[in-house]
Amino acid sequence: MFDPKILPVTRKVLDIPARLLVRAGISADQVTVAGFFIGLLAVPLLAFHYYELALVAILVNRVSDGLDGAVARRTQLTDAGGYIDIVLDFIFYSAVVFGFLLAVPEQNAIAAGVLLVTFMGTGATFLAFASVAGKRGIENPDYPNKSLHYMGGLTEGFETIMAFVAFCLWPQHFSVLAYVFATACWVTAITRIVAGYRTLKQPVAAKEHNV
Secondary structure (H helix, E strand, O other): OOHHHHHHHHHHHHHHHHHHHHHOOOOHHHHHHHHHHHHHOHHHHHHOOOHHHHHHHHHHHHHHHHHHHHHHHHOOOOHHHHHHHHHHHHHHHHHHHHHHHHHOHHHHHHHHHHHHHHHHHHHHHHHHHHHHHHHHOOOOOOOOOOOOOOOOOOOOHHHHHHHHHHHHHOHHHHHHHHHHHHHHHHHHHHHHHHHHHHHHHOOOOHHHHOO
């Protein structure tokens, strides 16, 4: 929901470190992969109740998720880079939830399971629409530099980060927080289904028939 408004600010902030990484010869894909593996450290840290350290790993991952794009814009934006970025993002999101399940399975298992199913809903609606939108050449003015068509909603990247921060700060309330966030995510999934269906049901423009 807030991503389009926050994006210009984060781009300016991340441009300086991106410039340094480019000078050091570090590619956007390397930043993506490094950030992913650092983020995965949150899983064992959560499992052993090191919530503060897990939060650090999560935040480093999220910073790297913005930093790789900043590096790519200073070098070369590629579909391959965008592809690996979104794939690793979805794996990371689910892995963090799994970490909380491992932390206190008798208390967190059902809530974590619900949230994982919910992530499937938001992820499927996002990726399915992006695939067809790319085929139809549907423009995406809010995210013009993204490799995939980003379909907005109530819960996007910023809201997910805030949810993960809340999980780590108040792990004893993970179940309640997870149910609240899952509800918000289902609002996103349902609105995407409706909006996506209505958009794609529109007749294909004549120029698309000639492609």
